[in-house]
Amino acid sequence: MGANAFGQNVTRREDLRLLTGRGSYTADQIPPGSAHAVMLRSPHAHATIISVDIDAALAVPGVLAVITGPDIEAAGLGTIAAGSPLAKFLGTPADQDFAFRPPHPLLATATVRFVGDPVAMVVAESEVIAIDAAELIVIDYDVRPGVTSTLASSEPGAIAVWPEAPDNRCFRWQAGDETAVDAAFTKAARVVKLDVVNNRIHVASMENRGAVGFHDAASESYTLLTGTQMPHGLRDELAVDIFRIPPERIRVRVADVGGSFGIKNAMYPEQALVLFAARKLGRPVTWIGGRSDSFVSDYQARDNITTGELALDADGHFLGLRVRTVASIGAYLAPKGQLSPTTNTPVLAGVYRLPCIHVAVDGVFSNTAPTEVYRGAGRPESVYLLERLVDQAAHELGMAPWDLRARNLLAPDAWPYRTALGLIYDSGDFPGILEAAMKQADVAGFEARKVVSEAKGMLRGIGMAQYCERVAGSWSEAAWMEMKPDGRVRVMSSAMSNGQGHETAFAQLVSAQLGIDADFIEIIQGDTARTPFGHGTGGSASLGIAGAAISAAGNTLVQKAIPLAADALEAAEVDVTFAAGRFVVAGTDRTVGWEAVAARMEADGLAADGFYKPSNPTFPNGCHFAEVEIDPDTGEWRIDRYTMVHDFGRALNPMLLEGQMQGGVAQGIGQALCERVVHDESGQVLSGSFMDYQIPRADDLPTLELIQRPTPSPANPLGVKGCGEAGAAGGSPVVMNALFDALWRRGVRKIDMPATPERVWMALLR
């Protein structure tokens, strides 16, 4: 029991299977008799479809169907949801709404709007036959000029991606108190301004996307096997938006998922098309995307151009923050396409006493893949802007970045504190974290390390980022638990692992709560037929919300077991309590364990369900320090030291937590160091394979040192705060601040992500 206690480093039960090639992903579960589909995609960024000739493809032996846009329209299928309602915060005008929400068809009919836009699906007896046939489809395109750059697409007179959207505007959104901010800037002793580019990311999950569709004609119901974070949301979207049937007639099943980070969150055309094709053909239809599909058709992420302005008084106290962002939406508004640049902007308040904030965002279309949520979903973008702006201010004021921050940090005596964008901070010790982080980073020793670097001809810089996220507050979750007479416990959760280790974490949670050996606990996830409703995995919330629901189910199970335990103890139910895995007659040393309960169960055992709806989000926060060394001859740089102190509330499994931090930081560093989607003038993707799209490799990364300094979250019964995305939020600004620190001393005043060696070299040339 102790081995699974809250706070133990339980090793991952998934790992034997996942690390020895025995995981079972979507592509491992292709049913016998399945037909195979491939997608034909637009090779142009912007073109009118004049004609589509599928005759030669249909004539290929073994081809079963060629599905095009008009087939989908004729069948009466709907379109993919274009975003969801815009967030409303303090200061958001009541009538603020989208300027245009374009239809997002499963297959393009009249116009293609990005390289990779799907035009047809070919279904055949084998994938090879389908590829052969797809090559024979003749599409006559009238190629039109397009626009891919975020800045260019937002400028007046830009090429229109949608004629219905003047200036390519999808939405203009704002929050905060503009008048107060204007006043703060008027009285400010100093205003610091920073323009940043938040580069477009290809997420590059290890497992490509895939989908297997089944249709049962007798019951007129569908089953979709696919990788997703949110099986229920996908089921509902397929039912409501596409097939227009009750959700009960669609079942979504999820196999092992090889990474998502947000991109397998929202619906894709292929997931609906395999179901449609399965119905049409009366047999299962499989589509397994290749890496080349992934590079052009996965939802992409980030891609903002932001100007931040910070008003300060003469003593360096923050007076107000003004933020203007142009956010690329891509060619269509993806189902959560507006979320990152709007819903998560309250994180702009950071760890500071910041009396007023105003943020205004223009979401703009361009001839690029739609953008979606990606690890942190707008929080890393906000943290990046704020933390770079604060460092910029420190440099301009000639202050140490930690001194400027210390002067503005909120302290625990402020809780509850209402931020300028309406969050209510309830816990945390920001000054304590900063102090611990400075000690861990040995800030005092930096000057000496700089001298050593300089003796080798290298430049050295130090940077920090301190931030506060807002997670795990926006939805509710349920859990179902059963105990059978053999003592085995089965837990069903609607959260869905994409590699994080839910099976391990949930089993540990239940084991710690009930005192049952984890080997007797089975975790079921990823099947809408077994969990009737739920939200799914996202926003660092699986433990804080789904875990809290499981914990509630566990409490109910105990309550249901008490009559049986009382019987075994020959005591009155009211006298029986549960502690440390045993049922106790209060005030005595008489106890029984679960085996006594199990022995008295009916054959179908006990069942309990649990539900949890948070009243406030959680506020994971931390402080990262990094030092970098730059080779001024080549512009190459490497991260020499990386330390972090974090408050994630109570940690169920510190080892899983550390793994989440490592992955998140690696992705944050990747964005700073090397990752970027690049298009040419005509809209072709120049970064269309790993030969040109660089994700960080193990040897690009430093040793990551993590210290935990928790304060429990009052927002959920487990006291946890959520650690899944924090690394991505801290990783980018901290290394860019360290890089900028070194460059600043050489007179450089601007550097953007990704800071490729060439960019650093060019910056140093001036």
Added chain:
Amino acid sequence: MYDFAYEKPTAIAAALATLKSHADSKALAGGQTFIPVLKQRLNKPSVVVDLAKLGLAGINVTPNAVVIGAMTTHGAVGGSAEVNKAIPALAHLASMIGDWQVRHRGTIGGSLANNDPSACYPAAVLALGATITTDRRTILADDYFQGMFTTALEEGELVTSISFPIPERAAYMKFRNPASRYAMVGVFVAKLPAGVRVAITGASQGGVFRHAQMERALSANFAASAIADVTTPADGLNSDIHASAEYRAHLIGVMAKRAVEAA
């Protein structure tokens, strides 16, 4: 991949006969370049002739030369104690190609037949003045490389081995393309009895080339300071999303100096 016939002959004569008698037939060595091309359907061979069983792998070091069979993998060259002793720069170059998987499949013959403008071996072959032996003749390095992806090889001609003269001093400095880890700029310098040769790969639109100005300066004085003022014009150099021609021109100078220091 399109359908093709596959043969794995055990004699060179048989391999040559197949390559000659079938139009659009292609040799297969380690497949590290060729198989991705096939997978993307960028090539439609009639017959693929696997060279694995022709006995073309092996390393032979003589007092004056290192002779490497065409089918010798990068891993074998990089890990060879004899090569490390005779021409450490060559072993070092091989050990820096791609990753473990690539090095355990990819071959020197495949690399030279392909003559990718970002490949590493061409720099060693040209700087050391190596000789390429084929099924029918020997070709001097100076005659072999004829522009990117172009060589002196005739249709159906197979590289069988490469003979590298042992230099007095040599070094290879590679600035890796950060994504692919091919050479964005690679400089091989070699001090041979007849003088210094400097070959640059990764940088030029025309593929590997010799840097005459650096060779003259280094032949007079083999020291990094001798080329401190040598600049390389950006004209004709590659420009892509990773590096402009100007940046590549600059890196040639930096890498060359570092190579001289390391040699």
